[in-house]
Amino acid sequence: MTVTPAMLGASQALRDMLWPFEFTVTDNQSHGPVWIDVTALQPFEVVGQNGSGGVFALVGDIKHVLHLTSEGQAGIVAASLQEFLELVVEHPWWEQIASGCDGDLAAMRAMLDDEGADLDADAIDNDPAIETNRPLLQQQLGLGIPADPFGLLHHALVTLGAAYDLRDLDGQPMEPLFAA
Numbered sequence: 001m002t003v004t005p006a007m008l009g010a011s012q013a014l015r016d017m018l019w020p021f022e023f024t025v026t027d028n029q030s031h032g033p034v035w036i037d038v039t040a041l042q043p044f045e046v047v048g049q050n051g052s053g054g055v056f057a058l059v060g061d062i063k064h065v066l067h068l069t070s071e072g073q074a075g076i077v078a079a080s081l082q083e084f085l086e087l088v089v090e091h092p093w094w095e096q097i098a099s100g101c102d103g104d105l106a107a108m109r110a111m112l113d114d115e116g117a118d119l120d121a122d123a124i125d126n127d128p129a130i131e132t133n134r135p136l137l138q139q140q141l142g143l144g145i146p147a148d149p150f151g152l153l154h155h156a157l158v159t160l161g162a163a164y165d166l167r168d169l170d171g172q173p174m175e176p177l178f179a180a
Contacts (some may be wrong), residue, residue: 103178
């Protein structure tokens with residue numbers, strides 16, 4: 001099964017289960033304008049946002065996942081919505097690792113090995129629904145558990161992201177998400 005925005009939008013239960021993972025399902029119309037020039041990113045489809053106001057959108061014909069932070073940073077974070085949700089649901093603290101390691105792949109992998117269990121326990125302590133919703137989302141959406149989640153993230157940031165010229169509404173280059 002391939003996860004689509006329509007699938008997420010059609011199910012209030014799925015939307016509710018994704019909320020503890022800092023992913024609120026939304027769309028272009030509900031979200032409104034974004035702070036990036038989307039001309040070169042068409043088609044551009046907002047699919048979600050996080051608790052701090054960041055936006056997740058599918059861009060281009062290939063539908064890579066773009067993350068725009070409320071602080072003006074932007075970058076491709078996954079090859080597909082499916083891949084992104086696999087990362088988010090299994091590792092809801094993914095941004096902590098990526099930003100804490102400035103996108104350095106070896107450091108992200110080491111931090112996952114060293115601190116992943118503690119980060120997960122903290123996330124579950126903060127919102128016990130994560131523990132309940134994770135297997136339900138994986139089963140209902142057909143989400144796998146990525147063998148190398150931060151390898152996929154790094155590939156998206158560095159390799160897939162190289163194909164996009166991300167600019168703000170004034171034509172200035174967007175700040176990268178992580179130093180990657």
